[in-house]
Amino acid sequence: MKIEKPLFKFFYIGIFLLPSAPSIGSIFLFLCLICSLINNFLELIKDRWNITFFISIFLFPIICLIQSSRFFYKFNNFDKSLTWIGLNNWIPLILCFIAFQKFVNSKSDREIIGKLLIAGSFPLIISGIGQYWFNWYGPFEFLNGFIIWFQRPMQTETGLTSLFSNQNYAGSWFCIVWPFCLSFFIQSFRNNLHRFISLGFLISISTCLILTTSRNAWGGLLLLITLLRGASLFWPIFIGITITIISVFLLNILIPLDIQTTISNLFPSWINQEFTSTHFQFRESRPEIWWEAIKLIFKNPLLGLGAGAFPIIYQSLKNAYAGHTHNLVFELALSYGIPITLIVFVPIFLICFFSFKEIYIKKTNNIDINERAWFASFFTLLCTQQVDVQYFDLRISIIFWVLLAGLKTRISPQII
Template sequence: MRFAAINTWVQGQRPEAATASGWIAFQIGVFLLPSSLLLAVPPLFWALLQGSRCKRRPWWNDRLNRVFLLIAVLMLLGASRAFSGWLAWFGLMNWLPFFWGFWGFQPYVATAEGRRRIALLFVSGTLPVIFTGLGQLWLGWSGPWQALGGLLIWHLAPGGMPPERLSGLFDYANIAAAWLAFSWPLLLAATFECFARFQAGKARWQLPLLLIFLIAQLTALYLTDSRNGWGAAVLALPLVLGPARWLWLLPLILLLLLPVGFAVLPVIPDLIQQPARALVPEAIWGRLSDLAFSDRPLASTRLGQWTVAAGLVAEQPWLGWGAAAFSLIYPSRTGVWHGHPHNLPLDLAISHGWPVALLLVGVVAWLLLRSARLGMATGPLFERAWWAAVLILVLLHASDLPLYDGRINVAGWLLLAGLRLNPINITAAKGCDAIN
């Protein structure tokens, strides 16, 4: 009886387009993803195989797949003549398999109910990231932690990476912030839904637990010391609550942010700025005004990296220099090493040429705009949260590149697959034909 109940729950909210075994594997993979890419890949790969076998219209008939095929051809051509040599071929692994994943994962996020289930798994799977991160900073936890006879290793940096910044199970604080930031709107949706159930006399013990979870994740996001993460936390609230509440919510947010602006902006007179800085924690206004790095050379700043990156694009505009070329060229021209230009369109243009950058950025923008036009951004609670999670990930890549962590990359393409569908009519669609 207990096994039957568990099986019923696991198979619950399964989109008709998904096979039973693929749905189970997909849920396991999503839950394990933030903890370990090694553990998540086998079930996700099985789910991908099952999703690709779904009887639906031919792969070629989806116009986006044709665009991805063109992008793949251009990437392969660029790699064959790349400045970065074998690194160019290795770098294709950050892209080519995910074009397939975008297609194969669509059956599992083909309905609003399915997306809600996956969103909740992202939320629950994030708990180890929060737990280890807070333990890292507050309790002095450090790795390496090993499992499966050393096959699985968590390198938990003592005191954070960089020091005094929460990184948890990730290699760097900004990457941890990216995960916490895109999962934040999903957690908000879960909390708001639970609050509504609590008001109806249900979820009497779930709501306190979720509120603790909410506070813990917000605390962890703050402790990453990531400006992008902080901005994402603020942006998510109006997106998840929806336009119906913007009339009072947006003025309230602006009013709360006003002291921060006064504390940070250099044009504010001291008569106003000093009281604002007394009100706002120095850890916030100092970080936002880049107090700790005010004497950095230009080559160590985003502006310096973007300037050199734009020049590199102009030198090799069509097929690029090859993946990882920026990390080879930038030190020789500036004397400062950086692994990437901290901007995804620029990184794509340097590595693969501006046509690839334009096509990929265009696809993502089209998915966001089309899904918003079809009602996802203003639809039911978890639909708004899903759309917000994608938008936050997209915006994070304007000044950083968290996708070079495999877990972020997998999560991003999975979320994008959920935007491929029609959020208004998909629940009424049947079987594999639900994918439009």
């Protein structure tokens, strides 16, 4: 392994700073990316999993060149440079997946990363508590705007956002960290101090997650609990969660009004509002957005319509605003085409499948709760990106590929 110990320290600093100071943390991570690629390029490019992603990196600019010379869907007010800018959400991050495998190659490496994610989230907990209970409102800027903590004012229709610009981003991050909190709490019973600290983080992260009022995060928490419980109950509970989510969309049709009222009285109003149609009457529904996205994907399935095109087209078609497709797979397919989407996401799904078998199905004497936490964190993040897209936040997109890199190194000895 051609990674020097000081470089590991840079990587750890980058991960630690990522939640609260992503601009600075990403600089440390970028240095690690460059050094890892330079020192290990020949080894990395021989890996059959990495070859697929290297191909995607080569194809993305070619697609953009074709899109820039000939757009397949005619509409006004679209800046063609957006499709090039959109590559920042894919090429550098796919390189992170390739380069960072050397930093998450062992169980001990992954355990350290889990602890750093928890420790680095401490400012988010403090700021979230201050925002929700003590009216600490921002935005707060540091280093001439290089670091921004949003700390949005609390309103009746929004929940805790902490340092993020949106409660869904905050909820997604707390979902990422939550399984590591539970993992280290379970392992801390031999040390009273560690048990006290880990319990404090677990309670704090859980509270902040719930207070975001993000339905995506709430559903993610249910999935996390299921995944950490084990494989035996995974599919029945997962199906149950799916049915529950579908039922929410159909609630006003299937359940009589008096029963709805009885059920709603069991929960606080700030929870009830997240499941009432009146709370979302001025927003486009997910099924409507998805259906329009699918139709637009097939306008040019091979090369897509360009990154940033969807909100403009949707506005012109529906006279309503939707910032993205609310589905990461649809987003990539609409932006750059179905072939590149398959090249990127089929390996991701396969890594999930093989790592699930390795962590949950393979016969072992002891349950490795750290490895389950790592899988649960990534798989839940992947699932929640199919009903909303927080991926475009730098913190979430970087940790998406770091977690995937860890799963890949977990299964590659058995696959290659």
